[in-house]
Amino acid sequence: MNLRELSDLLGLSQTTVSRALNGYPEVKEATRLRVTEAARTHNYHPNTRAKSLATGRTMSIGHVIPLSNQHEMVNCVFSDFIAGAGESYARRGYDMRVSVVDDADEIEAYERLASTGKVDGVIVHGPRLDDERIPLLHRLGLPFVVHGRSSDCTTPYSWLDVNNRSAFHRATNFLLDLGHTRIGLVNGIEDMDFAMRRRDGYSTALEARGIKVDPDLAHAFEMTEPFGYAKTREMLDLRDPPTAVIASSLIPALGVRRAVEERGLTIGKDVSIICFDDALSYLPNGAGSPIFTATRSSVRDAGRRCGEILMDQIEGRTTDPVHELWEAELVVGQSTGPAPTR
Amino acid sequence: MNLRELSDLLGLSQTTVSRALNGYPEVKEATRLRVTEAARTHNYHPNTRAKSLATGRTMSIGHVIPLSNQHEMVNCVFSDFIAGAGESYARRGYDMRVSVVDDADEIEAYERLASTGKVDGVIVHGPRLDDERIPLLHRLGLPFVVHGRSSDCTTPYSWLDVNNRSAFHRATNFLLDLGHTRIGLVNGIEDMDFAMRRRDGYSTALEARGIKVDPDLAHAFEMTEPFGYAKTREMLDLRDPPTAVIASSLIPALGVRRAVEERGLTIGKDVSIICFDDALSYLPNGAGSPIFTATRSSVRDAGRRCGEILMDQIEGRTTDPVHELWEAELVVGQSTGPAPTR
DNA sequence: ATCATTTTTCAAAGCGCTTTGGATAGCCTT
DNA sequence: AAGGCTATCCAAAGCGCTTTGAAAAATGAT
Known part of the structure; x- marks a missing residue:
């Protein structure tokens, strides 16, 4: 019919x-x-195809996921983000078009999305310090919203970000207040903007108390369980091991915990752990009370909001770039306690 | 231009x-x-829109994700699956269209996908025992491939599934061979077909050795860490606690481990753990040697293959339903050992 | 009853591509 | 030189919708 x-x-x-x-x-x-x-x-x-041709609108929003070797993008976080975004899309009759591409083809993927008119706009995931996608999309005239920020980028653009710097600053201060001075960091890869900001929050807090950042305690790598485990083992082997560790996510934090417990040490007594918690639905930080003390911000909510901002932009409801900086909340769990006395 | x-x-x-x-x-x-x-x-x-209208093809494949309260679908596993599927789509010029829908609207979402011609085919995720989506899609004439199977469904359809029954059968036997007789099961929700088959493999193996399934040891719920933890605590509190636990995925297995270690018990000595490992890229089962003894099958590979099967079907390269049953491999890690002697 | 308005409906022209059913030209055969 | 191929190319008709510009019908004012 x-x-x-x-x-x-x-x-x-x-x-x-x-x-x-x-x-x-x-x-x-x-x-x-x-x-x-x-x-x-x-x-x-x-018929959607006919409608699209006639209106020039596709009612769909693009997400480009590079399949990097590091798998930084196709990860747990991504799946919760799209759940949120998808939810807001559905409410307004959009849906999401996902292109999985080889790392080398990422830029071309955006160009193609624009030139073939496959989507009405895109969400940019995992921005780097100076992300070339931002000026590119700006030039292509394709509406977009960045989840995160690109510190060194001068082109104006809409973004929604968690205040990663302040989250890690507060986490570090929380540990310092408990008397910890040897604080390890298990960070994500630091050409990612969010990881860089987290590192900055960590360093600044330490230095404000006159503590120099020890390179043996600050690590950056893939955000996986084995990495959290391996790095924590290394740190515990130091002559002057950390009494606390800050992890970039719940997943590496699980590895940190494993390494600590393997040594017969007690979490929250011998070694404290704080992590960033993206509030993933399938990897909750404890059922009732939180297991890990954590700085928490829902990536799902972020997805929802990014979608809304983008759709508003596409529909011309907003014209100026939108910036939203969300503060993470600091929830206290069972993984932190006063620094042990030697 | x-x-x-x-x-x-x-x-x-x-x-x-x-x-x-x-x-x-x-x-x-x-x-x-x-x-x-x-x-x-x-x-x-x-222009993709014009091309679509002229050819009647969209070069895109639909994935419907219901946002159930249980979050069964929008989970870690899903994100690795789409990474695989997306990869095979990209190779052949397709991409993926994801609709996130309210549970109640799921059926309608498929009808709309078909009637508005938004996609050339769909992948069906997480089939239940008698899944209504299969006859529906058959009736709608929309090509589809099921990731998993629907045991009670009589309509013919293409599927790719891991042999969950045999995977759990072998896992259970492996533990039985080590002398365990009190074996706990931390399963997924059992109206899911895969969970049902896993339960069946577990029960069958036990009964073949004359061991009756103890309802206190067999649990089914969300596949989350806290659930694995909570159920294991309960089981360890029994008068006759299990000496081994089989978990449906790495995530609940982490919870199982936490509960065991919390009691001061040692994994692989006091309590053995086997889990199903979907070989998720960001949650690897150890870096070199596996942490958990596990039955393993890559969900990413499954995604890749499902995509290929579906595209072959769409392009008329295959006409009969395709069935692929993959055997999981049993990898031995550090989480299993002989049953402790009382 | 007539004319000016407003409301309601319509025919036809796109949107930018693919594809059908020729047309034209070039090259052999005989 | 005529006829038959084959290799190239083209005009025009869709695909199923939206939207423009105009016509028809209904309404109101005079």
Whole structure:
């Protein structure tokens, strides 16, 4: 059943039927009723492809995921983000178009998305310090919102970010207040903007108390369990091991915990752990009370909001770049305690 | 730059240019060269929307994710699956269209995908014992491939599944061979087909050795860390606690480990753990040697293969339903050992 | 009853591509 | 030179929708 068939059936023109269904005012209420009724009973749904061509809109939003060796992008966090974004898309009749591409083809993927008109806008994931995608998209004229920020980028753009610097600053201070002075950092790869900011928060807090950052205690790598484990083992082997560790996510924190417990040490007594918690639905930080003390911000909520910002932009409801900086909350769990006395 | 402009520029008809670019034989090699050259220098890329309308193909594949309260679907596993699927899509010029929908709207989402021609086919995730989506899609005439199986479904359909029954059968036998007789099960929700089959493998193996399944030892719930933890605590509190636990995934297994270690018990000595390992890239089961003894099958590979099967089907390369049953491999890690002697 | 408005409807022209059904030109055969 | 191929190319007709510009019908004012 297509529009012509339906309009023939009703003895109306395609114009009128189209307008009736799309809520235009210049159609009598009685006919609109007749039309919507007929559309329902005959199960008519406009062909998306034709609609797209006619309107120039696809009602879909692009997400490009490079399949890097590091798997930095296709990760747990991503899946919760798209759940949130997808939710807001659905509410407004959009859906999401995901292109998985080889790292080398990433830039081209964005160009293609724009030049072939596959999407109405894109979300940029995992920005680096000076991310070339931002000026590119700006030049291409494709609406976009960045999840995170790109510190060194001068092009104006919309972003939503967690205040990673302050989150790690506060986490570090929390540990310092408990008397810890040897504090390890298990960070993500530091050409990622968020990781850089986290490192900065960590360093600044330490230095404010006159503690120099010990390179043996500050590590940056993939955010996996084995990495958290391996680095913590290394640190515990030092002559002057850390009494606390800050991890970039719950997943490496699990590795940190494993390494600590393997030594027969007690979490929250011998070694304290704080991590960043993205509030992932399938990897909750404890059921009732939190296991890990953590700085928490829901990546799912972020996805939801990024979607909204982008759709507003696409529909011309907002015109200036939007910036949202979310503060993480610091939740105290069972993984932190006063520094042990030697 | 569109087709008309390009063909005007070249002094050729749209037909010829289109054919030249799409590799049809009825165009002189010299002109094809001229055309492709011009297309490149003028950065021409055919408009996807127009192409879709003309061909009736969208070159995209749908994935419907219901946002259930249980979050069964939008999980770690899903994100690795789409990474694999996306990879195979990219290789053949497809990409993926994800609709996140409210649970109640799931069926309608599939109907809409079909009736509006948004996608060329869909992947069905997380089938239940008698999954209504299968007859629905069959009726709608939309090509689809099921990741998993639907035991009670009579409609013919293509599927790719891990042999969950045999994986859990072997895991259970492995523990039985080590002398364990009190074996706990931390399963996924058992209206999911895969969970049901796993339970079956577990029960069958026990009963083959004359051991009755103890309902206190067999649990089914969300596959989260806290659930693994909570259920293991409960089981360890029994008068006759288990000496081994089989977990449905690495994530609940982490919870199992936490509960065991919390009691001061040693993994692989006091309590053995086996889990199913989906070989997730960001949650590897150890770096070198596996932490957990596990039955392993890559969900990413499954995604890749499901994509291929579906695209073959869409393109008419295969016509009969395809069935692939993958055996999981049993990898031995540090989490299992002989049953302790009382 | 007539004319000016407003409301309601419609025919037709896109949107940018593919594809059908020729047309034209070039090259052999005979 | 005529006829038959084959190799190239093209005009035009879709694909199924939206939207423009105009016509027809209904309404109101005179």
